[in-house]
Amino acid sequence: MSNEEDVGIKAYTTKTDPFTGILRHRFTDFKVNEIDLNGNVAHLTNFDIPTPAVSIAKADDALESAAAVAAAYETLLGADAATKKDALLAFLDQAKLHKDAASNNPAPAPLVLDSVPDKDLRRSVHQLFKNLSWAPPLSTSAVSFSNKTGGEPNLQGIQVTCTSSDPRKSQAGQKRKWQEREQWPGDKNKYLRFALFKENVDTHHALMSMAKALHLNAKVFNVAGTKDKRGVTVQWATAYSVTPEKLLRVNNTVRDLRVGNFSYVPEALRLGDLRGNKFDIVLRGLSAKSSDMVEAAALALKTSGFINYYGLQRFGSSSIPTHAVGRALLRGEWEEAIRCIMTTSSNTRPEIEAATAEFLAGGSPNKALSVLPRNLVAERSILSTLAKEGPGATVSALLSIPRNLRTMYIHAYQSYIWNEAVSERISKYGAEKVIAGDLVVPRSTLQAARSAKAKQATTSKTQEESSGGNLAEEEDAPEEDLAGAVEPHLVTEEEAASNKFHIEDLVLPLPGHNVLYPKNEIAQIYETLLQKDGISMTSSSHKVKEFSQAIMPGGYRHVLFKPTDLEYSVLRYDNKETGLAQTDADVLNGSSKLVLPENGKYLALKLSFSLPSSTYATMLIRELTKMPTTVEFSKTLQHPE
Incomplete structure (x- = not known):
């Protein structure tokens, strides 16, 4: 897996002292509650059956006996x-x-x-x-x-x-x-909306488990986004024509899941029907010398915000990041793209690593195909096509990869360029104010666009299946999807001098053929980065449309985010396994509130904050602690004895 600098994550907004802390020592240390398009935070608070939308005794024109x-x-x-x-x-x-x-x-x-x-x-x-x-x-x-x-x-x-x-x-x-x-209690509201509470289970597994327990097709369930396994999460879900009484059976039959807070709604949730997520995070075993040092870092974060980088999750877990695949595809280097996709990560099972290595050395695709598990969709698609059509069918092999995965590689390359450009912008001009030639989208304008989206979602009659997503870091509704509805404003000299816009309004484009670029030195940074990779946004070096600039209209993303609702407290504790956070289930079960010693020997930081979709919690933690966010680094952290 890449380190942060490899994908353009280089700058900070604050200059506080670094410290380390263990994230997710217990899965209850990482809580995520979804925020819907209307700003409602998902919580599991009751198991009440909602009042039927209409009287179901009998129709007026029916005979009584x-x-x-x-x-x-x-x-x-x-x-x-x-x-x-x-x-x-x-x-x-x-x-x-x-x-x-x-x-x-x-x-x-x-x-x-x-x-x-x-x-x-x-x-x-x-x-x-x-x-x-x-x-x-x-x-x-x-x-x-x-x-x-x-x-x-x-x-x-x-x-x-x-x-x-x-x-x-x-x-x-x-x-x-x-x-x-016989008598659906929701009347014309054919969907049951509910809060889905899960512990240490990913969303896909949760939905499949519910469907199996209730003898239903999993397609009756819809969610707005997927949530991580390693944590405690609550999200909204909908079920088509499933009664609350039936769904409540889940609470007694499926481990680590609970459902409640029922209501009848006219539509299914769709992927992206959320504003963001509320996070409650505990960092344990802090290396900081004092609580004052930790509180100073938290205050600086709340005041200055953090750079809205695309986190490492965006670039995959293989030893070769996904943006390298995207770069090869845009350059028409088909064999290189296949090599990047087929190169496994360091934690791959030995038999899979051996099979892919043999294939890359000129071995049979059939042999590798017999070993690779079915969840390696892109790899199996490539091998299947090469086995059928021969080793020269590289373009066909790449086109056989499902469209959502193919576009993921291109999007990863755009994200890499954006990260690099942001690092240069912060390095050259700081993170305090906008300058002439910058592009801005005021937060109020963005909120109006999101409100319009929420209104559209409540009137639409379309039901779609949800899929994919980047778990708790929320790739559910990329901010750049609003690019078509929100046109950025070019800051003039007078506007910059009068501080008309705030640094939180600053946006930078994701490279594409249908975006504006800044009218200052940052535009040259894009050109330099793309030229270095041998890529042009105006012409393609090959004729395969699916891997060309034609599918890259571009978009915009805010450079900084200030967590204005950030709350924090420094805790002391003596036992490294002590629970430091209560879940919705704990509250429902009447568990007593936590009582911790004032002078415990260990230090922890408890954080609560909200983030919009496509903003990475790991980037907030990075800014706060200054510690790397790689999996390899987190594995080196040991709780003090």
Whole structure:
């Protein structure tokens, strides 16, 4: 995995003394609560069943009893013609008994009613069996039968069937299904929204576990973004036509998950339907010499903010970062791109590392394919295509990678260039104010765009599946997606002199063919970086559109973020395994509040702050502590004894 300087992460906004601390010593040390588009923070606080959106007792036009239906039937046909009145009454009584949840009474057999020659009259008979809240679902269908007494050769009648009487299926199973869907309590709001609380489980695994426990297709669930495994997270989720009572079974059957805070909503959540996340983080075993040193660093962070770098997660965990793949693709170096993708990370299983190394040395793709696990999607796509089409099919092999992964490589390269440009901007001009020629998007303008997005989300009728994401660091809704709706403003000399704009308004472009660049020395930095890599934003060195500048319109990203709601406190403790944070589950369970010694031998820092989507919590921690954010460095940290 790359270090920070390899991907352009080089500058700081503050000059406080560095110190180290252990992040996620316990998974409860890292809590994430999702913030929806309306600013509501997801918390699990209750398991209450919401009030039904409409009364489900019965429809106004439904008949109130079996006797009332039979009487209405006799009235429609006339006493002489309604020869099946008594049989109908018996059928309805049996159906009513069958509906009783505690009853084992079977469903009645289908009943063919009297012949009804008149079409309008038949329509009225059909209507008798609609919306009978006291009966199970009944269906009616037209039937023809012979007239055994002479006259018309074929008579038109109606057959009434209880939906649980299909002989091909289990009556108990059919009964359970219609009981669950018979009266959906949300009325026109067909989705159940709920808070999903999970501990040390990633979002995908959580949804699959719920689906398995409830015997549902996982596609009934939707989330706005994925959350990390190593932590305690609460996020909003929706389920299509699943009742709260059914979903509550999860709390007793699936470990490490709890659901609650139910409400009925008209739409499913979609990927990106969130404003950001609220973080509650504990750093343990601090190396700082005093609490004053730690508090000074936290205060400086709150005052000056931190650089909004793309964190290391953006660039993957392999020994060759994803932006190197993107660079090779943009340059048309197909074999180099394949080599970068197929080069494994240092913690790969030995048999996989050996198989990929043999392939890269000219070995058979089939042999490597037999070893690689199915979660290595890009690698398996390449090997499968080369095995079928031959070693020369490098472009086909790269195009066989799913589109979202292909574009991830290009986006990673854009992110690398952006990081490098930001480091140069801070190095040259500081992180205190904007200058002439800078590009700005005021935070108020950005908030208006997000509010418009929230309004659009509540009126849209589209249901989409959520997928992917960069876990707790939130790649769920990249800020640059707003580029089309938010046009940056070019700062004039007069505006810079009058300090009209704040440093938090400053944006820099992600390189692309449809963005503005600053009108100062920073524009030259982009040109220099791209020329060094042999890449142009105006022309391509190859003819493969999918890997060219044509798919790079670009975007904008704010340079700094100030966590204005940052709260912090220095804690003392004696036992390195002591819990230093309470979760929503602890509060619901009535767990007592933490009591810590005033003069404990260990030092910890407790942080609480909110971040918008696509802003990395690891970059805030980096600014605060000045310690590297690589996995390798974190593994070297040991809690003091």
